[in-house]
Amino acid sequence: MLKYFASRLLTFIPTFIGVTLISFAFIRLLPGDPIIVMAGERGMSPERHAELTAQYGFDQPMYVQFWNYLTGVVQGDLGNSFVTKRPVWDEFFALFPATLELSLCAMIFAVALGLPAGVIAAVNRGKFFDRALMSTALIGYSMPIFWWALLLIIVFSGILQWTPVSGRIDLVYYFPNASGFMIYDAIMSGQSGALWSAIRHLILPTIVLGTIPLAVIARQTRSAMLEVLGEDYIRTARAKGMSPSRINAVHALRNALIPVITVIGLSVGTLLAGAILTETIFSWPGIGKWMVDSIFRRDYPVVQGGLLLIAVMVMIVNLTVDVLYGIINPKIRKR
Amino acid sequence: MTEMSNTPSRPSALREFWYYFRENRGAVIGLWVFGAFLIVAALAPYIAPHDPTMQYRGNILQPPVWQEGGSWQFPLGTDPLGRDMLSRLIVGARFSFFVGIVVVSIASAGGIIIGLLAGFAPQWLDTIIMRLMDIILAFPSLLLALVLVAVLGPSLTNAMIAIAIVLQPHYVRLTRASVMSERQKDYVTSARVAGAGLMRLMFITVLPNCLAPIIVQAALSFSTAILDAAALGFLGMGAQPPTPEWGTMLAEAREFILRAWWVVTFPGVAILITVLAINLMGDGLRDALDPKLKRS
Numbered sequence A: 001m002l003k004y005f006a007s008r009l010l011t012f013i014p015t016f017i018g019v020t021l022i023s024f025a026f027i028r029l030l031p032g033d034p035i036i037v038m039a040g041e042r043g044m045s046p047e048r049h050a051e052l053t054a055q056y057g058f059d060q061p062m063y064v065q066f067w068n069y070l071t072g073v074v075q076g077d078l079g080n081s082f083v084t085k086r087p088v089w090d091e092f093f094a095l096f097p098a099t100l101e102l103s104l105c106a107m108i109f110a111v112a113l114g115l116p117a118g119v120i121a122a123v124n125r126g127k128f129f130d131r132a133l134m135s136t137a138l139i140g141y142s143m144p145i146f147w148w149a150l151l152l153i154i155v156f157s158g159i160l161q162w163t164p165v166s167g168r169i170d171l172v173y174y175f176p177n178a179s180g181f182m183i184y185d186a187i188m189s190g191q192s193g194a195l196w197s198a199i200r201h202l203i204l205p206t207i208v209l210g211t212i213p214l215a216v217i218a219r220q221t222r223s224a225m226l227e228v229l230g231e232d233y234i235r236t237a238r239a240k241g242m243s244p245s246r247i248n249a250v251h252a253l254r255n256a257l258i259p260v261i262t263v264i265g266l267s268v269g270t271l272l273a274g275a276i277l278t279e280t281i282f283s284w285p286g287i288g289k290w291m292v293d294s295i296f297r298r299d300y301p302v303v304q305g306g307l308l309l310i311a312v313m314v315m316i317v318n319l320t321v322d323v324l325y326g327i328i329n330p331k332i333r334k335r
Numbered sequence B: 001m002t003e004m005s006n007t008p009s010r011p012s013a014l015r016e017f018w019y020y021f022r023e024n025r026g027a028v029i030g031l032w033v034f035g036a037f038l039i040v041a042a043l044a045p046y047i048a049p050h051d052p053t054m055q056y057r058g059n060i061l062q063p064p065v066w067q068e069g070g071s072w073q074f075p076l077g078t079d080p081l082g083r084d085m086l087s088r089l090i091v092g093a094r095f096s097f098f099v100g101i102v103v104v105s106i107a108s109a110g111g112i113i114i115g116l117l118a119g120f121a122p123q124w125l126d127t128i129i130m131r132l133m134d135i136i137l138a139f140p141s142l143l144l145a146l147v148l149v150a151v152l153g154p155s156l157t158n159a160m161i162a163i164a165i166v167l168q169p170h171y172v173r174l175t176r177a178s179v180m181s182e183r184q185k186d187y188v189t190s191a192r193v194a195g196a197g198l199m200r201l202m203f204i205t206v207l208p209n210c211l212a213p214i215i216v217q218a219a220l221s222f223s224t225a226i227l228d229a230a231a232l233g234f235l236g237m238g239a240q241p242p243t244p245e246w247g248t249m250l251a252e253a254r255e256f257i258l259r260a261w262w263v264v265t266f267p268g269v270a271i272l273i274t275v276l277a278i279n280l281m282g283d284g285l286r287d288a289l290d291p292k293l294k295r296s
Helices: A002-029 A034-042 A046-056 A062-074 A088-123 A128-141 A145-159 A182-189 A194-229 A232-239 A244-282 A287-297 A300-328 B002-006 B013-023 B025-047 B085-120 B123-138 B141-152 B156-183 B186-193 B198-234 B246-256 B261-289
Strands: none
Touching: A002 A062, A002 A300, A002 B123, A002 B141, A034 A046, A088 A128, A088 A182, A088 A194, A088 A244, A088 A287, A088 A300, A128 A194, A128 B261, A145 A194, A145 A244, A145 B198, A145 B246, A145 B261, A182 A194, A194 A244, A232 A244, A244 A287, A244 A300, A244 B141, A287 A300, A287 B141, A300 B123, A300 B141, B013 B025, B013 B261, B025 B085, B025 B261, B085 B123, B085 B156, B085 B198, B085 B246, B085 B261, B123 B156, B141 B156, B141 B198, B156 B198, B186 B198, B198 B246, B198 B261, B246 B261
């Protein structure tokens, strides 16, 4: 058991260094002198140029630069944004709750609909329900979500006027966004209507971001259920005269959940990639929109730092999934 | 040998494949739709009624023919610059298929070679290769592609390179896994004993037996490539206007969503139908090629 965890952890370290190396290489790969690229069209005097080159350490050998970067990263120093001059680390964690709130809602949406859909499809295998659900899931899986977002805006914001087009809350509500989680802060503010406004702003982005995970979870649940339903112990349970609903819910679903949980864990990367598009379309002030804006503003320390933090986050989630999987399924540990 | 000929012979691999593929109705529909799009893409310049970049300034934002104010001159309406939607969609099919084919070729060729290397290489090289792939996989694919395009400069070519780099680790992992399980089988040992060189072992003995999952992956990454290229185009980091690429068309149409539904709806429908058809085909391919799942 310990050996398994240790081996998982050991693969984490080289991957972490590699990910750091890639984000380090990013600024150096840009064509031309990074200082001049950063300055943009404003230009600068040679003295200022030399000063900045020294400040960013570009005059030192590559391995020294990388070592300085790596030690900075480990201490949480990712440099400052060119535009706001604030530390990248602070900006990231100020915006992260917005992305986390949206991703959590999307995940809850996906699991709450995907699990039952998969179970219903598996139990009714080959029948109308199965076909209808799985066709819908395949459409969801193939969906260009940026278009899906626009379509939902046309219908629900444009024609029906049910939901707002962008942002996190109506401007009439004002309260300190202390925790960064709008729903929580809206409840804490005690203003009537604030919570409803926050929820209304969340609905469309949640659906858009949750669509692909929903389809993946439904498909995975169905195939895992089908596999489990063919096992001997299910036949035994049937032979004992147990009710089908109890067999499906207690015996089959619990065993089918293992691969499903893996898929849920591994879709964190999908969610973060989806957040880039979803947040851009709905002007959701999270890290996805922040990254896209920074790329367009050529705010390279932000792009570099954000890339690294997001990758490390995905790695930590994957490691956690691996470890959890090892705890649930002892067979894996032996490999 | 001649006495054996009256026993029923094993059907050819292709026929057996078609037999199983045909059982999946969705896959056959997908294949037909894919074929239709392929023809549209190939014949685009001949069947498009207008030049896709021609701006008819007198017919700006004209609705489709079945709606009030539409005409047969522009069956699917015109965009904010007065360009014919239908022609742009038809020519856009070209770009999507181009993206799919180029990305899958680069990603699969690179991935298969690296995967074979990892499968046959000594332990240390294998470890290095697989760690490298882990590193690439740690980044959400769209984000890494976005940043790569930011480095290379926004264009369709660079978007394709970026997507190919991002998709390639999946091929490496798949190929290596199949190689690992094939390498221990007797036929590989006997080929080695018979004196087959490393190159022959890799490409002629082992590779053909690893192809089934790779073909399925190729179909699925074809659709991923189209989706990602459209997403990059939508974010302004893929094909640049006035290229009639579907994602770029959506980006240009964004501000008109509440005024002219057709400029937003049709490019998205085109992406969805193409991707859906390819995914349906991919499912059928997997059912037909993967013997483990064949009759489940």
